[in-house]
Amino acid sequence: MSKEAMRAEAERLMKEAMARKITVKQGDTRIETKCGKCGAPNRVNAKPGESRVEFTCKECGAKQKTL
Numbered sequence: 805m806s807k808e809a810m811r812a813e814a815e816r817l818m819k820e821a822m823a824r825k826i827t828v829k830q831g832d833t834r835i836e837t838k839c840g841k842c843g844a845p846n847r848v849n850a851k852p853g854e855s856r857v858e859f860t861c862k863e864c865g866a867k868q869k870t871l
Contacts, residue, residue, distance in 0.1 A: 841866040 805813075832849045835857065839846060844863035848870055856869045 835870050837870050839864060839866060840868055 830852045832851060833854075835848045835850055837846055837848060837859075838844070839861040842861065842864040844861060846859060846862055848857050848859045850857045850870070856871070858867065858869050860867050
């Protein structure tokens with residue numbers, strides 16, 4: 805799915821929610837990042853407003869921060 809299609813889908817869903825008067829809340833963001841040491845993929849959850857999150861690699865155990 806392209807970014808343009810995802811934006812259009814998000815706008816459509818927001819309009820539908822507003823029409824039905826549903827409260828829309830912002831949830832956690834899932835960041836998919838690579839380990840700087842071993843290159844293993846990791847998934848990290850970030851609270852709203854946070855851009856850099858500390859995490860520990862699942863493969864090698866190295867402590868890092870997301871970009």
